[in-house]
Amino acid sequence: MPFNHPSFSQQRRQFLKYGLLASASLALASSCHSESQSEESATPTTTTQAESPSQVIVIGAGIAGLAAAQQLKADGFEAIVLEARDRVGGRIWTDRSLGVPIDMGASWIHGPEDNPITPLAAKARARTFVTQDANEAVYDVSGRLIPKSVVSQSEEHYNALLKQIAELTDAEDQDISIAEAIRRIDAAELQDLLIQYQLAAYMEFETGGPIEKLSARSWADDRSFAGEDVLFPNGYDAVINLLAKGLTIKLGQVVTQIAPTNAGVTVTTNQGSFTGQCAVVTLPLGVLKQKRVTFNPGLPAPMMAAIDRIEMGTVNKVALRFPKAFWETEVQFFGFTSQTKGKYPYFLNAHTFTAANALVTFGLGNYGLAMESQSNQQIEADVLETLKTMFGKVEQPEAVLVSRWTADPFTGGSYSYPGVGATPEDFAALAEPIADRLFFAGEHTIHQYRASVHGAYLTGIREARHIKDLYG
Ligand SMILES: Cc1cc2nc3c(=O)[nH]c(=O)nc-3n(C[C@H](O)[C@H](O)[C@H](O)COP(=O)(O)OP(=O)(O)OC[C@H]3O[C@@H](n4cnc5c(N)ncnc54)[C@H](O)[C@@H]3O)c2cc1C
Secondary structure, three states: OOOOOHHHHHHHOOOOOOHHHHHHHHHHHHHHHOOOOOOOOOOOOOOOEOOOOOOEEEEOOEHHHHHHHHHHHHOOOOEEEEOOOOOOEOOOOEEOOOOOOEEOOOOEEOOOEOOOHHHHHHHOOOOOEEOOOOOEEEEOOOOOEOOHHHHHHHHHHHHHHHHHHHHHHHHOOOOOEHHHHHHHHHHHHHHOHHHHHHHHHHHHHHHOOOOOOEEOOOOOOOOOOEOOOEEOOOOOHHHHHHHHOOOEEEOOOOEEEEEEOOOOEEEEEOOEEEEEOEEEEOOOHHHHHOOOOEEOOOOOHHHHHHHHHEEEEOOEEEEEEOOOOOOOOOOOEEEEOOOOOOEEEEEEEHHHOOOOOEEEEEEOHHHHHHHHHOOHHHHHHHHHHHHHHHHOOOOOOOEEEEOOOOOOOOOOOOEEEEEOOOOHHHHHHHOOOEOOOEEEOOHHHOOOOOOOHHHHHHHHHHHHHHHHHHHO
């Protein structure tokens, strides 16, 4: 959930405040603080047999897995984290190869008020920067700056359209996609480039899903916290590093099989096998969909059906560093009413929060997926053409970074979204434990806060508590 645009967030979302959950995170944050600084995450191990069958195996060192492991440790359990990559953080990934920190996965704390990530960021002493969605300049397809009054009018129109979609879905028995709902209301709306821009830059970015597959009934039935979004000028990984402190983390362990037994659980990796009394599985939905890990016995039918119905969307980022800024340096966001929906319609001006002359743009919806099969050269050329249209000139970039989250075998997409027919119960089915041995966490296992860092974090705490209740 990388975007919190007021036009829809105030329309259908409820700003519920979860005081209890926030205080749980504070407790965890202080327990992290007291941990030793030693990390066992630096060296991948060779074949390993877990020595303690009473340990809890946590699969995945994204925020859900790290939160679970820290909470388990605080509750007196021995936890071992198995991670396929050579780094921790999963979809929180700060790349520094451009010379400045660029978050190629999550960037924002959405709604920092009462958000459980806020106290963690404070504990990590991470600098945060408030972004304002209204600090935006939108250009039309021929490069003319669209007057703010016209953009505002269009946003009002977009909000009215969202209301019509809600009314239509309330009246229909069957769920349909957002695109189909708009077609039934007025197909011409889909041809309006400013509306198309908002559907891509707001809705497809927020949900991760293309409007052609996104459920008209359920696309906005989750919740958010209040407050203006903040990002991390020095990298989101400050939060990850805090949570990883003091944990036993084995990197380079690609889990291939998970087998619960009467006595415990055996987890097989590319390097060996581990036994424990139970496991927290934080494998991303995309990995579950692609059946990259074998469950023995197989997953229950309701969980398999939910894995099918909940979709994994694609949001990709392209970050470019230039020798000098050729754009308005004070503006935080630039919009572009691209002819092709989702093709680089939105730019984050990293110059507003770092010393670098850097821009980050996004491939969204169907285009986010399509761009993954293009070369970096092609992607760079397309982005530069867009920038030239917008600003009339362009510099050659010194360095470019491209994400490909769907091709990534350890994610298989960016974040989960409800496909047509998906229900809150489907998200709940993904969180259903198996035989009190396998416990499931991750952003796709929490309906209210799906697709977010805070949601994933809360699921890790949730499953650690679950284990404490059963085995503590
Ligand atoms: C481009 C992008 C932008 C985003 N922007 C935001 C944002 O601004 N704000 C926000 O709140 N959220 C954002 N999100 C969503 C957020 O990043 C995720 O919801 C959250 O990080 C997911 O955490 P997780 O622990 O559930 O999964 P992950 O972080 O994916 O962790 C799962 C871990 O399991 C590991 N793994 C996978 N397969 C195996 C295997 N076979 N064996 C062992 N380990 C394995 C993975 O490597 C990974 O480390 C964004 C996501 C993306 C991709």
